[in-house]
Amino acid sequence: MTTLLNETLKESIYMPTPARITAVKTFTPTEKFFKIALPSGFSLAHRPGQFVEVSVFGVGEAPISICSAPSRSNGTFEMCVRAVGKLTDALHRLAAGSTIAIRGPFGRGFPIERFRGKDIIFVAGGLGLAPLRSLIDEVINDRGKFGRIHLLYGTRTPQDILFAEDLVAWANAPRTEVHITVDRPDEAWKGNVGVITKLFPKLRFHARNTVAIIVGPPVMYKFVLMELLGKGIADGNIWLSFERQMKCAVGKCGHCQLHHIYTCQDGPAFSYAQVKHLEEAFS
Amino acid sequence: MSAKTLPRIAFFEFTSCEGCQLTVVDTLQDHPELLNAVEIVQFREAMSERGDNYQIAFIEGSCTRPSDEAKLKEIRAKAQIVVALGACAHLGGVNAIRNRMALPEVREYVYGEKAAWFETYPARPIEAVIKVDASLPGCPIDRNEFAMAVTHLLQGRLPNLPDYPLCIECKLLENVCMYQRGKTCLGPITRAGCAAICPSYGDGCEGCRGLIPKPNWAAMKAVLREHGMTDAEIDSRLTMFLTYQTMQLEAKAAEG
Amino acid sequence: MSLRIMPKSLLKTWIKHLQSRHFKVVGPTERFGQYVFEEIHSADELVMDYPTSVLPPKKYLLPPRERLFTFNAKTMEMQPDIQAVPTVILGVHTCDMHAVAMLDKVNNTGYADQHYKARREATYLVSVECLTPCMEGSFCKSMGTLTVPENYDLHFTDLGSDYAVEVGSEKGAALLEGCSAFWEPSEADYARVDAVIGAKWQHFPYRLECDVTELPDLLALSQKSPLWDELGERCLACGMCTKVCPTCYCFDVTDEIDLNLEHGERIRQWDSCQIEKFAVVAGGHNFRSSRALRQRHRFMRKGKYQYEAFGLMGCVGCGRCAASCLVHITPVDTFNALHRLRQAAQNGSAAENTASNQEVQA
Amino acid sequence: MNREISVNVHHLTRVEGHGNIVVDVRNGELKTCELQIVETPRFFEAMLRGRAYLESSHITSRICGICAVGHATASLRATEKALGVTPSPQTVALRKLNFHGEILDSHVLHVYMLVAPDFLGVGSVIPLARTAPNVVLRALRMKKLAGDLCKVISGRHTHPISMTVGGFTSFPKMGDLEELHQRLIAVRSDVDATVELYRTLPLPQFERDTEFVALHKPDEYCFIDGVIKSSDGYEYPIEAYRDITNETIVPHSSAKHTRHKRESYMVGALARFNVNYAQLHPRAKQAAALLGIQPKISKPYYNSAAQVVEIVHCVEDAIQLVEQLLTQGVRYEPPAAPTRFSGEGVGAADVPRGTLFHNYVIEDGKVVGANCIIPTGQNLANIEADMRALVPTLLARTQAEITHALEMLVRAYDPCISCSTHLLDVRFEG
Ligand SMILES: Cc1cc2nc3c(=O)[nH]c(=O)nc-3n(C[C@H](O)[C@H](O)[C@H](O)COP(=O)(O)OP(=O)(O)OC[C@H]3O[C@@H](n4cnc5c(N)ncnc54)[C@H](O)[C@@H]3O)c2cc1C
Numbered sequence A: 001m002t003t004l005l006n007e008t009l010k011e012s013i014y015m016p017t018p019a020r021i022t023a024v025k026t027f028t029p030t031e032k033f034f035k036i037a038l039p040s041g042f043s044l045a046h047r048p049g050q051f052v053e054v055s056v057f058g059v060g061e062a063p064i065s066i067c068s069a070p071s072r073s074n075g076t077f078e079m080c081v082r083a084v085g086k087l088t089d090a091l092h093r094l095a096a097g098s099t100i101a102i103r104g105p106f107g108r109g110f111p112i113e114r115f116r117g118k119d120i121i122f123v124a125g126g127l128g129l130a131p132l133r134s135l136i137d138e139v140i141n142d143r144g145k146f147g148r149i150h151l152l153y154g155t156r157t158p159q160d161i162l163f164a165e166d167l168v169a170w171a172n173a174p175r176t177e178v179h180i181t182v183d184r185p186d187e188a189w190k191g192n193v194g195v196i197t198k199l200f201p202k203l204r205f206h207a208r209n210t211v212a213i214i215v216g217p218p219v220m221y222k223f224v225l226m227e228l229l230g231k232g233i234a235d236g237n238i239w240l241s242f243e244r245q246m247k248c249a250v251g252k253c254g255h256c257q258l259h260h261i262y263t264c265q266d267g268p269a270f271s272y273a274q275v276k277h278l279e280e281a282f283s
Numbered sequence B: 001m002s003a004k005t006l007p008r009i010a011f012f013e014f015t016s017c018e019g020c021q022l023t024v025v026d027t028l029q030d031h032p033e034l035l036n037a038v039e040i041v042q043f044r045e046a047m048s049e050r051g052d053n054y055q056i057a058f059i060e061g062s063c064t065r066p067s068d069e070a071k072l073k074e075i076r077a078k079a080q081i082v083v084a085l086g087a088c089a090h091l092g093g094v095n096a097i098r099n100r101m102a103l104p105e106v107r108e109y110v111y112g113e114k115a116a117w118f119e120t121y122p123a124r125p126i127e128a129v130i131k132v133d134a135s136l137p138g139c140p141i142d143r144n145e146f147a148m149a150v151t152h153l154l155q156g157r158l159p160n161l162p163d164y165p166l167c168i169e170c171k172l173l174e175n176v177c178m179y180q181r182g183k184t185c186l187g188p189i190t191r192a193g194c195a196a197i198c199p200s201y202g203d204g205c206e207g208c209r210g211l212i213p214k215p216n217w218a219a220m221k222a223v224l225r226e227h228g229m230t231d232a233e234i235d236s237r238l239t240m241f242l243t244y245q246t247m248q249l250e251a252k253a254a255e256g
Numbered sequence C: 001m002s003l004r005i006m007p008k009s010l011l012k013t014w015i016k017h018l019q020s021r022h023f024k025v026v027g028p029t030e031r032f033g034q035y036v037f038e039e040i041h042s043a044d045e046l047v048m049d050y051p052t053s054v055l056p057p058k059k060y061l062l063p064p065r066e067r068l069f070t071f072n073a074k075t076m077e078m079q080p081d082i083q084a085v086p087t088v089i090l091g092v093h094t095c096d097m098h099a100v101a102m103l104d105k106v107n108n109t110g111y112a113d114q115h116y117k118a119r120r121e122a123t124y125l126v127s128v129e130c131l132t133p134c135m136e137g138s139f140c141k142s143m144g145t146l147t148v149p150e151n152y153d154l155h156f157t158d159l160g161s162d163y164a165v166e167v168g169s170e171k172g173a174a175l176l177e178g179c180s181a182f183w184e185p186s187e188a189d190y191a192r193v194d195a196v197i198g199a200k201w202q203h204f205p206y207r208l209e210c211d212v213t214e215l216p217d218l219l220a221l222s223q224k225s226p227l228w229d230e231l232g233e234r235c236l237a238c239g240m241c242t243k244v245c246p247t248c249y250c251f252d253v254t255d256e257i258d259l260n261l262e263h264g265e266r267i268r269q270w271d272s273c274q275i276e277k278f279a280v281v282a283g284g285h286n287f288r289s290s291r292a293l294r295q296r297h298r299f300m301r302k303g304k305y306q307y308e309a310f311g312l313m314g315c316v317g318c319g320r321c322a323a324s325c326l327v328h329i330t331p332v333d334t335f336n337a338l339h340r341l342r343q344a345a346q347n348g349s350a351a352e353n354t355a356s357n358q359e360v361q362a
Numbered sequence D: 001m002n003r004e005i006s007v008n009v010h011h012l013t014r015v016e017g018h019g020n021i022v023v024d025v026r027n028g029e030l031k032t033c034e035l036q037i038v039e040t041p042r043f044f045e046a047m048l049r050g051r052a053y054l055e056s057s058h059i060t061s062r063i064c065g066i067c068a069v070g071h072a073t074a075s076l077r078a079t080e081k082a083l084g085v086t087p088s089p090q091t092v093a094l095r096k097l098n099f100h101g102e103i104l105d106s107h108v109l110h111v112y113m114l115v116a117p118d119f120l121g122v123g124s125v126i127p128l129a130r131t132a133p134n135v136v137l138r139a140l141r142m143k144k145l146a147g148d149l150c151k152v153i154s155g156r157h158t159h160p161i162s163m164t165v166g167g168f169t170s171f172p173k174m175g176d177l178e179e180l181h182q183r184l185i186a187v188r189s190d191v192d193a194t195v196e197l198y199r200t201l202p203l204p205q206f207e208r209d210t211e212f213v214a215l216h217k218p219d220e221y222c223f224i225d226g227v228i229k230s231s232d233g234y235e236y237p238i239e240a241y242r243d244i245t246n247e248t249i250v251p252h253s254s255a256k257h258t259r260h261k262r263e264s265y266m267v268g269a270l271a272r273f274n275v276n277y278a279q280l281h282p283r284a285k286q287a288a289a290l291l292g293i294q295p296k297i298s299k300p301y302y303n304s305a306a307q308v309v310e311i312v313h314c315v316e317d318a319i320q321l322v323e324q325l326l327t328q329g330v331r332y333e334p335p336a337a338p339t340r341f342s343g344e345g346v347g348a349a350d351v352p353r354g355t356l357f358h359n360y361v362i363e364d365g366k367v368v369g370a371n372c373i374i375p376t377g378q379n380l381a382n383i384e385a386d387m388r389a390l391v392p393t394l395l396a397r398t399q400a401e402i403t404h405a406l407e408m409l410v411r412a413y414d415p416c417i418s419c420s421t422h423l424l425d426v427r428f429e430g
């Protein structure tokens, strides 16, 4: 019998379950990759785009995206964490074998079934590739069910590129293109330079049968959206993931409230149609 | 745990009343385990041993004379982490009241014709002299906050202390607002973390913990004026602990 | 629902009776000319005809600071802290009863909050009919909160020498058990209650210049109003308005741990959307970077967002925020100002057209 | 004996503030013998000028973290006398109780944490936490009670909050007073153990006749108000404080020195004991008998013993005061209002380290002149006189022993150097 992790919330929705870090990999000076094992008998059963709340006791808790594909997660999952504050710094101090605690999975993920048979444009900025990775992997694992795939990925410098091995693997997948651009190249960089929207001219797609999924820093959305809408992709076919402060992930603490929406429960993945009229969505 | 693995900490004091270090001693009443959690290598107020091999330096007091600077720099060079302890170190504290006065005259008022014997210059927070990694605000510091800061340091991170306004904390305790008791209070622009101790004991906040990140200075003054304070009284209130910070703000404003 | 009559002189007896049955009895008491809900030790401390309280009775359902669970960081053992002391809250105003309905809604939507629920179930709400306006800033009549909603256990109406006690639930009936202070009403008593309640309305002014049902639309059209900048200029960002509000429930969660880094607890504490860091995310981006945007968010929640999310208004018109705010920012003035700006725009009045044009263009 | 001594103790430890001791012996002859106060000057008197009278006590409590209640009390009394404010009997009782909290806090700190290590052969109380945990826990327990007492009355000990001109801004709850009462009764066994401990410590017998000065009242062991009384028989009203203090400035000290008729006088626990023995609580007198002291005792190292006696007295008197408040009940009282807004006043309080004076001139509610005379400043000349008498008796000892004896002497005075402006450093120059 396996227990779904979120069933443990029956006693208290705030109390996590212990989990173990089984591997740590340093991607960049600020980003690390973690493999996490749930206690035996537990499964996460997440959807791409969902997240967990990660605790280091005595430090606190933070929402972190699950970056591994559901089909590859069997009592384990992966995450990529940028050290920016209390909890994320504390995670970076932990080595394989350490115990943390997990709640979740939370939120609504991407509606992958609605992407079937369509061409897909993934647009990732920086750490935005982490939540997208679970979706990309899921799509690639089931490659035959989807149309052409484009991944546009932008980072600040070549050193900031995350998931390098995955990028190679994806690029080698059938009918899949990966385009990477950096803001500031170094001498060794031979690829694209400049903001991510510069990559769009490289793409050929049928707007009517294309879905786009964007995850990146707040500033990126506006320009990428303009580009995609300009190319005729419908509001309802553009998906994004929102980041907000989240102290509970269960629609209580009020931090992630965006108009009448609780990002943690109603999101973090939204279609542009759902949020385009919300004043604060892209502020 | 062997004594060797404990973080080594040292206490130093410059111009101050030593009340913050006394509060550190008082912390032991509620947290005797502190002595097992750290190794204190220097604490002149409480011990004779003097170790120079410290990782964390807690510094109380303001820098008020040129000759303090070398010692501060020496501490900075030896310590991995420097923590300013209390309002004097964090803000210049009450010592900085005199910064708005003519210093030679101040000196003469206290020491008469012998004034020249006493070296001094405007009081400054230690951050004005050396890099400070964290500050524990308050006059004096709050002992629970000190214990909390130490746990954060033991966890390998810098202390994470509130910087929202005192009113938040005050209302959590359901104090009747000082303004509704016919008094005035700097709570709206002052950092919380003291358990709103002054309003809780019937006295308006004096700002000893320093300003919140973006204080609405003009609105605060308007409120004080509306509650019957003259501009001179407002200035005096805002300079009890905030002289250095307000003079910095004024200087910034003057620059444009 | 049934009605009972209790002579005021027997209130004391009843409170003693409740205490002897191990209920914690809380109610409004005086503190420096204001009123706070506090545990009642003797009925003398209780002030049933208080204007308003500093904090709403919400504090018993969602405490300002609460331990969610304890943990051992070394063994990873955890223990939820769900505490529910049977508590009778006396003298809850009808606006605050509406606010409790709101809190119930939030805490039962999606994942139900067990901590809240346990306390809510152990809480007995004894509300009281408001007969005169309590404060200048309150506008319950406008917000439709001057009558008690269905969620009361007992509801008191002051009849002069007696209280009329309406029993609203089985929990309420249980509070009367074994106490002889409550009498069967006579026909005349029903008439007395109706007369008192009927007479009260004229004492309360409508203070909103529009109807409460218009608020969500009014606010929707006011996202870009210049009024927010004006409020942002004045606001101290002190957060008091949100602390004293009966319908605000936002909180922060933090860990505390002992110096051995072993035993600790996770704490939740009321937070405020008015403070600088409330909407900052990794990388430092602040979704509500100015006081103006934070004030807008506050009033949008009060008059629009909460209604859309939960079907209940996020403001119950209690007036606490208005009384607390040192710079006199109030919901009534804010809503009325927005309403006037709208009207001016619609009437095309030359003088005020400029303001509303800006509003549309900005 | 042709001895050359050069001892340099820079920044004396386990005292409040920074000081050096400079002793220079050449050819067996004492050349220099100074207690140098190298603390930075603080300028409180100047900083008070121009400020609202209500702010004085809050600013001056920041002169010293250890006797903050004492400074606040003296400051309030000065302001009240200047503005014609008469505090109510309840205010007087609450202030006394608060003051006892501070005396206890400070004396426990001194006798356990600063002085006792000298006799137990350790550098601080920290190693004692392992070797004699009961003693340390007892000290912490007593100190916590003292601190909690101040907390109940005035919010906290270091920089009290609710003490204000004419009264208090908050009042203890009956429940808090009841709890204090129980804890004060319970602490008696710790107090007895403290007396026992000090019976066993070999306090040096060095003796030198001097004048002792303390505040005095005929009907109580005086800490607040009263008159200035000297063991030489002089008596002055508080307003005439300058007749006894005669402040002078000396180059080696940022604190001013004082002298009365003799070259120096002593204030503090030993002075109070000598001047006010008759007013001590009977249990305190018993403790004195157990410790083998009675007035007039002229052994400066015994200042610590006198502090132990005062610990007994303050606990007993605090019990009585709490009982009195519990029977009478504590009423919410708005502070007594000033009857005028201009005037001059002198406030005096016998704080842990001795007699403290604050003298303010107020005009239209603003302080225009201020003078604060601090106990340690008054003791400095006496400490130096002791050192001059002590050093010749020590010439046979090693330099380390001499240094230690001098450090202990200075420490016995419990100097509060940040008060006197701050700093003490024993330097024996060669
Ligand atoms: C749904 C969701 C998914 C996420 N997925 C991931 C993920 O996969 N990987 C990942 O690394 N992160 C992810 N995040 C972001 C992550 O949750 C935050 O970085 C984390 O909460 C930060 O917590 P902390 O305790 O480390 O930082 P805190 O110490 O709580 O600081 C919080 C943030 O506030 C900012 N901040 C702090 N102080 C200030 C100040 N004075 N001024 C301005 N800004 C300040 C900092 O930039 C900091 O990032 C996700 C967030 C959400 C909502």
Ligand code: SF4
Residues within 6 Å of the ligand: B166, B167, B168, B170, B171, B175, B176, B177, B178, B179, B185, B186, B187, B188, B196, B199, B204, B205, C238, C240
């Ligand atoms: S008393 Fe001061 S801190 Fe408290 S709410 Fe009022 S203004 Fe804010």
Ligand code: SF4
Residues within 6 Å of the ligand: C234, C235, C236, C237, C238, C239, C240, C241, C242, C274, C324, C325, C326, C327, C328, C329
């Ligand atoms: S109470 Fe007033 S000043 Fe304070 S945050 Fe609210 S609106 Fe702003």
Ligand code: SF4
Residues within 6 Å of the ligand: C241, C244, C245, C246, C247, C248, C302, C314, C315, C316, C317, C318, C319, C320, C321, C322, C331
């Ligand atoms: S917004 Fe103000 S008036 Fe409305 S419920 Fe909250 S505190 Fe009361």
